[in-house]
Amino acid sequence: MAQATDQRTATTTFREAIRTALREEMERDDGVFLMGEDVGDYGGVFEVTQGLADEFGEERVRDTPISEAGFVGAGVGAAATGMRPVVEVMFSDFLGVSAEQMLNQMAKMRYMFGGKTDMGITIRTTEGGGMGAASQHSGTLHTWFAHFPGIKAVAPATPEAAKGLLKSAIRSDDPVMFFEDKMIYEREGEMPTDADFTLPIGEASVEREGEDVTVVATQRLVGESLSLADELEGDVSVEVVDPRSLYPLDTDAIVESVEKTGRLVVADESPLSYGTHAEVVARVVESGFFSLDAPPQRVGVPDTHIPFSPPLEDEVLPQAADVRTAIDRVV
Amino acid sequence: MARVGLVANPAAGRDIRRLTGGAVVSDNYAKRRAAASVLEGLSVHPGIEVLVAPDEAGIGEYAVSESPDEVSATLLDVPTHGTREDTRLAAARFRDETDVAVVLGGDGTVRDVVSAVGSVPLVAVSTGTNNVVPDHVDGAVAGVAAAFVADGTVPIEEVAIRHSTVEATIAEPERKRSIRSLATMGVVDRPFVGTRAVLNGEEFVGGVVSRAGPHEIGLSGIVGGVVRHPPDAPGGVGVRLGPPDETPRTVDAVTVPGVLEPVGVADYRLLDDGEEFVFEVETGVVSVDGERDVEVTDAEVAMSPSADGPYVVQVERTLAAAADRGGFDV
Amino acid sequence: MGTMNIETAEGRLEALRRMCTIREFDDTASELFADGEIPGFVHLYIGEEAVAVGACSALEDDDYITSTHRGHGHCIAKGLDPERMMAELLGKRDGYCKGKGGSMHIADVDAGMLGANGIVGAGPPLATGAALGIDQRGEDRVALAFFGDGAVAQGQVHEALNLAATWSLPAVFVIENNQFGEGTPVEEQHHLDNLSETAEAYDIPGITVDGMDVTAVNEAVAEARTRARNGDGPTLVEAVTYRYRGHFEGDPQPYRDEEDVEEWRERDPIETFFQRLRDRGEITEEEFEAMRSEVETTVEEAVEYARDAPEPEPEDAYEDMFADPAPEIAQFAERLRADGGERGGDR
The missing domain is CATH 3.40.50 (Rossmann fold)
Structure with missing residues (x-):
């Protein structure tokens, strides 16, 4: 569904794709500005905004105090009055600190005010374990925000999706949470170079076609599932669907895939109970129950926090092997 | 004890x-x-x-x-x-x-x-x-x-x-009031008491002070640039102010904290205790020790020094x- | 400042009228709530009129304000239409928020009113953000946050002050110290006595003014606005005032001493301002009576307008969640309505 007319691509990293989207949107619209802890000269804790302060100046790439409630709130106030702030919350684990402004202001203002307030804010944040950052810097919280009415939530897995979705998020008059899996910043892929390229929020992508089982995977697990599918080639034919947007969720694309394969595995790094997995399964059950040939399977974190020590962390983080086990259970 | x-x-x-x-x-x-x-x-x-x-x-x-x-x-x-x-x-x-x-x-x-x-x-x-x-x-x-x-x-x-004080009677068509200040009583060209503090020297129309010295702030400092009057000396000083270019004498004074400005002195007079210095005020505020205190309209404000401080x-x-x-x- | 420049006699009368309108609007809201015509919670501004009117009379029409759960006064002071406000209180389609917000969420962003707010302390970060936008666009306006003494204990208020001070934003923060945070006296909630001393922590000026005197609030906010526009950053103004009514309508108020109410009523912001204008010959008793009866008519007409306004269609509940709607909402709604037949409670 890429809207670009220029079909050229470049091989780039996930990180560079995000930076490209930020740069292009700041060039396109003076109302776009970045704000967050260390996003300026420092370039962001994961170097995503590196160089942007030099290009656009410190007013448009604005370092903030360590004050999530304050600067997220300021982003909401700026958006309500016509700006397009892109606010970085360094780790999603810190979202709780600013939750009030997101949940009661950002998400509700348009509705409470009878539809009159645009809320063109994008909140970028990082998720995911795998680097020994322990429980307060490794969480995957996107379910909270996908669940909460009035917020759109996207979680790209590829450079193409990162660029296309971030540009759409920034241009959107709705609040969009943009979840970046910190383990895939170095992931490379083809990214359309056209500055007009965007991807619509709410559309899934069939990353690999297959016949036997549908793996609905997000973020890091998209890449791992694709590698797994290559490994299983000839043995099991795996279709990999990346929803890309968690809310709205592209039910049709997922159900269509399950109608073809009859089997469903959902792989997402959030905790298993009451989660993203459950939502995908529920929609398939509601809309495609009679296509199912086997019980749907969930792959995620078994309701623990993310521990520090590598053997412990490796134990709870979902990986390709877990997806394979799940596939084996149903195929 | x-x-x-x-x-x-x-x-x-x-x-x-x-x-x-x-x-x-x-x-x-x-x-x-x-x-x-x-x-x-x-x-x-x-x-x-x-x-x-x-x-x-x-x-x-x-x-x-x-x-x-x-x-x-x-x-x-x-x-x-x-x-x-x-x-x-x-x-x-x-x-x-x-x-x-x-x-x-x-x-x-x-x-x-x-x-x-x-x-x-x-x-x-x-x-x-x-x-x-x-x-x-x-x-x-x-x-x-x-x-x-x-x-x-x-x-x-x-x-x-x-310490001497300053007394005033404020006579308006419908009523008469008396007030007292310690050091200064002024007439301020401002419609309201508002936040009370006198905001700048230009607003002073004039007044009576029980003490005057160039080291003081406000009306007593303005007068102090012209004549000195210790707080325990009998009487006080009455003064009328005006725009610097329309008065015979202009003095620099710290009119409010942190503000040095020229103030035009139209005339001043040493007053004995009980001697009145009168202002006719269409609308304005009478200030007491640097604070706007009483809003007046069509008033005759008669100020005089008093020794019973x-x-x-x-x-x-x-x-x-x-x-x-x-x-x-x- | 608009039509309410209180340096002029005409503007002073408008300020008086605006305060009377707030009083009459909220007196009427109190009655309608007691009669069951207004659902939910209603927080009244009676007694605090000088703060909203004093502050808004020092603003320009395109300045922004953020409000509180006690927001009717701010709305009227900012020039919102009592008819659409009352329609919102009654949950009608023609209310400011099409009946989706109610008393606690009246907003008119186009008029610079960024919303009453049900969360204590949520407004100041929003005002800081609005001021940030003004700063980025290089506009000649300011954003002013009204918040209560209770909000001074909220962390996000301090974060907003720190941001606005650090970035020297064109913001004005107005504490309405009405002596109570919900049902607890202010002195039991703060170690500080002068809440404006909070400013010292952020190296910005904090001043305390008489919140029962519309001229004092006006003058303080006018100076704060000038300071903000000169690029000198935010100012914290504490207006000391008094809430005549309970925290909400129906509040039994075990925390309040009736003698205190009487003491404060002697300094009633409307009565004292009227007397001052009368003494300077700008309004007579008869003219004031006439003004009050005009205001009564205005509010009566607002009530009529609100009563006559159509109820929202139930399915309007599914509108206005997003600029670009999420398909889920329509799908869920369709299923709900297809299965459920007649919906709605039995209230």
Whole structure:
């Protein structure tokens, strides 16, 4: 569904794709500005905004105090009055600190005010374990925000999706949470170079076609599932669907895939109970129950926090092997 | 037994001149510490009894709780409402029950005390930088001075002055009012009392001062650039001001804290006690010690100096006199 | 400043009228709530009129304000229409928020009113953000946050002050110290006595003014606005005032002393301002009576308008969640309505 007319691509990293989207949107619209802890000269804790302060100046790439409630709130106030702030919350684990402004202001203002307030804010944040950052810097919280009415939530897995979705998020008059899996910043892929390229929020992508089982995977697990599918080639034919947007969720694309394969595995790094997995399964059950040939399977974190020590962390983080086990259970 | 009153005004000095001029304020933490310091100073001669006024910010209460063993401090049993009436109620008790009263606040606070304290001498300590009457002196130093006056180490007539005041009658078509100020009474060309503080010198139409000196701020400083008049001298000075280019004389003056500006002096006159200096005011505000106080319309405002003001202890003079008498010897 | 420049006699009368309108609007809201015509919670501004009117009379029409749960006064002071406000209180389609917000969420962003707010302390970060936008666009306006004494204990208020101070934003922060945070007296909630001393922590000026005197609030906010526009950053103004009514309508108010109410009523912001204007010959008793009866008519008409306004269609509940709607909402709604037949409670 890429809207670009220029079909050229470049091989780039996930990180560079995000930076490209930020740069292009700041060039396109003076109302776009970045704000967050260390996003300026420092370039962001994961170097995503590196160089942007030099290009656009410190007013448009604005370092903030360590004050999530304050600067997220300021982003909401700026958006309500016509700006397009892109606010970085360094780790999603810190979202709780600013939750009030997101949940009661950002998400509700348009509705409470009878539809009159645009809320063109994008909140970028990082998720995911795998680097020994322990429980307060490794969480995957996107379910909270996908669940909460009035917020759109996207979680790209590829450079193409990162660029296309971030540009759409920034241009959107709705609040969009943009979840970046910190383990895939170095992931490379083809990214359309056209500055007009965007991807619509709410559309899934069939990353690999297959016949036997549908793996609905997000973020890091998209890449791992694709590698797994290559490994299983000839043995099991795996279709990999990346929803890309968690809310709205592209039910049709997922159900269509399950109608073809009859089997469903959902792989997402959030905790298993009451989660993203459950939502995908529920929609398939509601809309495609009679296509199912086997019980749907969930792959995620078994309701623990993310521990520090590598053997412990490796134990709870979902990986390709877990997806394979799940596939084996149903195929 | 020597008895000393202590009152602090928690609201003093939160005024708008922080925006329009260079006013400095002290917060209530500083006021609590200053009040405790006064008690520390009062311990110079053991056995002094101190009556401390309560207030809504707990300044007095804190001072009592921190009081040194040599001092017997108690909190006055009077109600508080968080208004200037609190100060007056405490002052009325000081009139009957103390030998000297220590006042922490500005000109306004001192004036409130004066209205009820009778002839009890005051040690006035400024808690800001915007004041004419109170001394800018450490709380403990003020406390020592108060102790020496209270216990008779130094005779009051040697170390206190009687500060003149200014009275005014405001006659409007439908009513007549009387007010009093300590140092200055002015007419301000401004429609409302608003935030009370006089915001700039241009607004002064004129007034009467009971004291004048070029080191002072406001109307008494403006007049002080032309003629000096000590606070305990009989009479005062009346002055009319105008735009600098339309008056025979123009002086530089610190008209409000932090603001130096030229002020045109149309005329001035030395006044005897009781001699009236009259302003006809279409609409304006009468200011009292630098604060806009009374809105007037079609009024005749007759101001005059008065000699029946408070006894104000001169801290430096008191300490010197006490030292000469061995008051600091242990 | 608009039509309410209180340096002029005309503007002073408008300020008086605006305060009377707030009083009449909220007196009427109180009655309608008691009669069961207004659902939910209603927090009234009676007694505090001088703060909203004093502050808004120092603003320009395109300045922004953020409000509180006690927001009717701010709305009227900012020039919102009592008819659409009352329609919102009654949950009608023609209310400012089409009946989706109610008393606690009246907003008119186009008029610079960024919303009443049900979360204590949520407004100041929004005002800081609005001021940030003004700063980025280089506009000649300011953003002013009204918040209560209770909000001074909220962390996000301090974060907003720190941001606005650090970035020298064109913001004005107005504490409405009405002596109570919900059902607890202010002195039991703060160690500070002068709440404006909070400013010292952020190296910005904090001043305390008489919140029962519309001229004092006006002058303070006017100076704060000038300061903000000169690039000198935010100012914290504490307006000391009094809430005549309970925290909400129906509040039994075990925390309040009736004598205090009487003491404060002696300094009633409307009555005292009227007397001052009368004494300077700008309005007579008769003219004031006439003004009051005009205001009564205005509010009566607002009530009529609100009563006559149509109820929202139940399915309007599914509108206005997003600029670009999420398909889920329509799908879920369709299923709900297809299965459920007649919906709605039995209230």
